[in-house]
Amino acid sequence: MIVVEGLAKRYAAGPRRPWWRRFGGPGGVDAPVVGVREVSFRAEDGRITGLLGPNGAGKTTTMRMMAGLIAPDAGRVLIDGREVQAEAGVARARLGVLGDPRGLYPRLSARENIAYYAALQGLGPVAAAQRIEELGETLGLGPLLDRRTEGFSQGERMKTALARALIHDPPNLLLDEPTNGLDVIATRQLRATLRHLASPAGGGKCIVLSSHVMSEVAQLCDEIVIVARGRTVARGSVATLCAVAGEADFEEAFVRLAFGEVQQDGMPTLTRPL
Numbered sequence: 001m002i003v004v005e006g007l008a009k010r011y012a013a014g015p016r017r018p019w020w021r022r023f024g025g026p027g028g029v030d031a032p033v034v035g036v037r038e039v040s041f042r043a044e045d046g047r048i049t050g051l052l053g054p055n056g057a058g059k060t061t062t063m064r065m066m067a068g069l070i071a072p073d074a075g076r077v078l079i080d081g082r083e084v085q086a087e088a089g090v091a092r093a094r095l096g097v098l099g100d101p102r103g104l105y106p107r108l109s110a111r112e113n114i115a116y117y118a119a120l121q122g123l124g125p126v127a128a129a130q131r132i133e134e135l136g137e138t139l140g141l142g143p144l145l146d147r148r149t150e151g152f153s154q155g156e157r158m159k160t161a162l163a164r165a166l167i168h169d170p171p172n173l174l175l176d177e178p179t180n181g182l183d184v185i186a187t188r189q190l191r192a193t194l195r196h197l198a199s200p201a202g203g204g205k206c207i208v209l210s211s212h213v214m215s216e217v218a219q220l221c222d223e224i225v226i227v228a229r230g231r232t233v234a235r236g237s238v239a240t241l242c243a244v245a246g247e248a249d250f251e252e253a254f255v256r257l258a259f260g261e262v263q264q265d266g267m268p269t270l271t272r273p274l
């Protein structure tokens with residue numbers, strides 16, 4: 001289970017020094033950029049939770065703090081009760097992270113890429129080899145396992161990166177925009193795999209994914225957390241969110257919740273309170 005409590009993150013702005021001031025004179029400093037203002041939610045085991053929000057809403061920043069890749073300015077993340085920032089090693093051992101699938105080593109085969117992560121996770125060579133075979137079968141990697149990843153299609157990269165994230169059989173899984181660049185068949189395969197992983201037969205994993213594609217989140221996720229302007233503005237099933245927004249259609253509900261009229265305090269105006 002993953003609990004996210006009051007996360008906030010600002011990115012420091014670099015010095016602004018126009019070219020005509022490069023050799024002297026005052027420069028300036030841009031205001032810090034707010035990545036996340038206040039994001040809180042709970043993701044349960046055996047369920048797929050989707051972070052849905054428009055571009056720049058703060059989804060990736062939230063996911064990176066959940067993975068322990070960047071430190072929050074405020075708030076905390078608990079992975080199965082262990083705080084990511086305080087007990088990084090223990091918390092991360094219980095977490096698989098699917099980030100950018102372009103980050104594979106091109107000269108290594110898929111098997112070698114995955115085995116490298118297995119070693120980083122402390123798996124011995126025999127256990128790693130066995131687990132790679134299992135994952136190869138579950139994810140349909142087959143003959144790809146022994147091909148160099150250079151030249152892999154987006155879908156092939158995604159499967160390899162997912163196998164890498166699952167190598168230590170973590171009970172929790174984070175996926176940032178997992179269907180980016182996938183065609184309809186690869187998207188369907190990924191959906192089926194994620195549903196399996198969340199089911200009792202697949203280990204009842206706690207899965208959190210981020211996306212700005214509404215239909216994808218609506219189809220796949222049991223629970224949806226809407227993030228807008230760096231805040232969680234609503235959470236619940238598709239039916240709950242439609243009811244909260246007072247809309248029959250999920251796209252309309254999303255637009256109302258994510259882009260609702262902004263009050264003085266920066267919170268969107270909702271037709272009904274959350």
Ligand SMILES: Nc1ncnc2c1ncn2[C@@H]1O[C@H](COP(=O)(O)OP(=O)(O)OP(=O)(O)O)[C@@H](O)[C@H]1O
Nearest residue numbers: 011033034035054055056057058059060061062212
């Ligand atoms: N490294 C960084 N330095 C400065 N600003 C950043 C940095 N990373 C993100 N931001 C800013 O933080 C805000 C949130 O960005 P983030 O990438 O988390 O949003 P997102 O919801 O994932 O967006 P998208 O759907 O477009 O990927 C944006 O305004 C972005 O410009």
